[in-house]
Amino acid sequence: MIKHMMLSGAAVLAVAAAAVPGIAQQAGPAAVAAKGKPQLGAWGVDLAGMDKSVNPGDSFFGYANGNWARTTEIPADRSSWGGFGVLRDLSDQRTREIVEAAAKANAPAGSVQRKVGDLYNSFMDEAAIEKAGTIPLKPYFAKIDAIATPSDLARAFGEANRMGISTPFSAGVEQDLKDNTQYGVYLGQGGLGLPDRDYYLDDSNSKFVEARAKYQTHIANMFRLAGIADGEAKAKRIYDLEKKIAQTHWTRAESRQIDKLYNPVATSALAQQMPGFDWAAYLKAASLDRLPQVIATQPSALAGEAKLAAGEPLAVWKEYLTFRTLSAAAGMLPKAISDENFAFYGTTLAGTPQQKDRWKRGADFVNGAMGEAVGELYVAKYFTPEAKAKADVLVQNLIRAMDARLQKLEWMAPETRAKARAKLAAFTPKIGYPDKWRDYSALVVRSGDPFGNSLRATEFEYLRQLNKIGKPVDRSEWGMTPQTVNAYANPLLNEIVFPAAILQPPFFDPNADDAVNYGGIGAVIGHEITHHFDDQGSKFDAKGNLAEWWAPSDVERFKAMTAKVVQQYGEYEPLPGSKVNGELTLGENMADLAGLNIAYDAYRLSLSGKDAPVLDGYTGDQRFFLGFGQVWRNKYRDPLLLNILTTDPHTPGHFRPNVVRNFDPWYKAFNVQGGKLYLKPEDRIRIW
Template identity: 65%
Template structure:
């Protein structure tokens, strides 16, 4: 499994942060008008509202209706909203940085400038890529064709893992969940060419067309590689993946982090998971010296191991061939690029057009050399003052959360004290890393696009492998400064907000404080609360997976979260497909908690004074409008179906509905019984 596979099962990313709110006194109407925020006169795009919609019937429609109605999703996107607006801005800015590096003369060989420039320029050199054809991949394809026995298959699996391929038996080092002072090697499920096990289930009718088109896609990739009998071989690979999927854990099962920790002695692997040449596989991956592994999905690994022994070797070879082609497609000739997009972009996401090559090149370069590019990005686009303001805002939200914990009626006093200690030990990371990544061992050659990508994958794998036996490096980041997102890492008891998310509409230093609290303030509270959601709560103040809540606390908390599951499971973004309340539980708890904490933090910032009326709206109205404005989003149907099936986040246009749980929202907008979002006071969910 990928290094971040477990983190994604329990930690969240989706929202973000920016600058000052905490220390700012209430502003007068004149002061606000004297400034020029990015949106409107005080931070809200009033022209994007639809005031014909009653807030109590559709709060998202009220705040965002006109904007979304007029919004056309760009042809190279599957959905579009505020995150995409900022991502496009980040891409444009990063483009200038990488193109300057590519055009520079005389960069020292081995320097970061040389690596950034040559990686980008090599990807952009389509003529050379076309001329080389499949030649750069020939050695790898020939090695697969030469596999003659189970030992050779295990050896090939190990090599593919080091190249970043997602395999039925995946392996990667990561911090130990129950001993946060060390790194362990984890083994987990993978190996599917479609997003999830359910896509292979013939009983799920809505994926029937996708299944048919996926088989055609596999055949097309094999044909492009010049292999005979492509349709029959593609069908055999598809059937193999269907068998792999049958033993996969579901997305909901994989969220239960305590179930993902299953240590297994290396000398017991053959007995517990027969069918794999474990000795060869561990040696090929580079972890032969390990005495113990942590298996995350035991039944899935057992099923995959059994298939490695029972299924024909020829089918496994075709499986590795087609997945090697798919993994390398972005760096291969145009025919491979277009075929890969035809399925992954058009079929799975409903995206009509591929992104321009320069955008793909920027994304590829930042994925590989993100912190080398990030140094230049931060120096140009993230002033030190923004970081100071963001730090202050985070501390204000922590104080709000602490106050809620102190007064929480349903939590035992001992657990409450431990929770407050955990909160006090949080590490906020704002903008960019304190220590930049070392790329000195990564070699980049101009004109060798695929070779650069493969060396990048091996470099990253070895970088993580080298952590084993060494102290935990808590300065490391899981996102680049150019990323428009944020995340919570329960293993390190930290929240992380990259520089690119610290701008309007999430934060605008010239906007009204109420709007900022509703936008970035909620994001901060959202990420903080992930450490106490249904999975984050299972980690103690030191990031250790442990049972530190009393059984009574767990019971009372579960009773509350079951209400959250039920509330969201009633939402139906697509006809016949509702939100999975269990899959999205952590994110929905975080939205509710973030909104609650940010609202209280906003009112504390007023220091007992009444909020001014700005633009005809009260402070509370502007707070809730600032929150909803962040979620201006429009989806293509295929992309929305994909998100509902696979993503732990509720679709963006349904997220503003969480306001229906806060009494203050009802008072701010005069919401009455009979309106669609109205909940009786007793039915409004209050977790934190």
């Protein structure tokens, strides 16, 4: 949920920006004083959702959310449900209002409003989509059929990269990790149809084995529905090829090590270092042929995939590309194909019984194609200046609290501590929405052409990214739209970013008690701040460049402490037989741990030395922790939970409140003297 933004193709930390304000002075409680009635309860917490029969020391999630978890059903079109889901539904409804109004407006041709409306209308015209069938794909299938040489295959992979179609090689634009004043092109592993290499290679989990069989059935069904013969045999060959690709891939935990992802290679040397693939043909087809170098993120995987490109039969690669193209286009194709695609990716892999209503998918489509155009209308209607101002105060207090912690950090050498404070002082917080909006004038949208609109939108974004190369870095760019319910930290720009849509209850309510807001959005803000100091974010200096700025002794002490985080989270078992991967989730778990600490400090600072009033029998500290606990109310379907435990750097949401067990004030607030979460004071993890 709350996460580092990642460039999906190249798997490097992504981008956004803004002008850099100074660190604000302390704002007292009056600056965030509640006005009006909060959305939840009398002061911002859903008391009816709690289960006071649960000992907080046994399950703080159960105590804060037990009745909610017991009485809440996951909607049929969702694989999980909780605070994020509620807000995403709200964001969908608001997006629908915006795009449907645009669709009915009959705005001038070429205007942003007309493009938004035509995008939505074209997707919603199911009759036209049924009539067209798979005809829109025929030119692309014909090009695949015409592949006759290894160079043709490389060109096809390059063209697929432009079209957003997954192949073993994925190229994308991002700032250079060691010189973030310029952009580079990153080349990374890709090409799997199942979520991760473990789905192909781990024989110990029966669910993985089951998913493999169902995946092959899915491939065969897709071919059959597209009128392509011999689907079962093709499915077996495609699966076998993908398994070989999976064997070359780095693990998710390995791909988290950001310094290991930085491997510049001269384009002229690619053929020597990764032989078997026509890199020149690939780069030219992907419009990347003028580059002096690319940055390889997983060099051994790329070399292995290049070898497969040379060693596997062209006929199988053509079958593979045909399926990848069909799969990528499924949402724009007739209902039978769309439903089959959902049956596998939505139901088999995520457990979701029912596909989302078409209008929701239409809203997703428009958000994906012209998200900032929708976002500009969204914030004008739904994000008040007052909410932004109060969020600004919270961010400023959190940064102050982090600085206070850095000043007192005993385990870090003074010179490293000074550099850490300088990095914090250089932070750019970005709240709500970008300062300037994206220009969509070059995007061609045609009424009644959903498939073409999808392709053109993908290529528009691809070329927009390519156009950055050789130009100054745009520090005003955002990596999420305002209507996205999420937040992120971007170490390349030394920034933290909070879209408007997450600045709502249960995360943030301008009318709620301060304690609840600090425990909710405050902990989220703290989480993103401390990502810049987690095991990967700490590898970036104050300018946002990958650099070694820690004393070696600090690094060793830090690793010893993070090893305890890995061990603690690695003991959690959300599914029988499937535990949290402590290495994969380390950064997020550290951010939860440190973020809660600085959110609590900021809350205490906001009180200016006074005691918070008791409300309905709950102290300020109790309300703070309840605000935190209810932010993470989540329920999951088992297939999605397995997917998360395999691929996601986040610990499942209903285990994230467990972080309180490392926090002394939580024990005092709820008089926790034992229980399943209890840790002796000397065993509690304290880092920042």
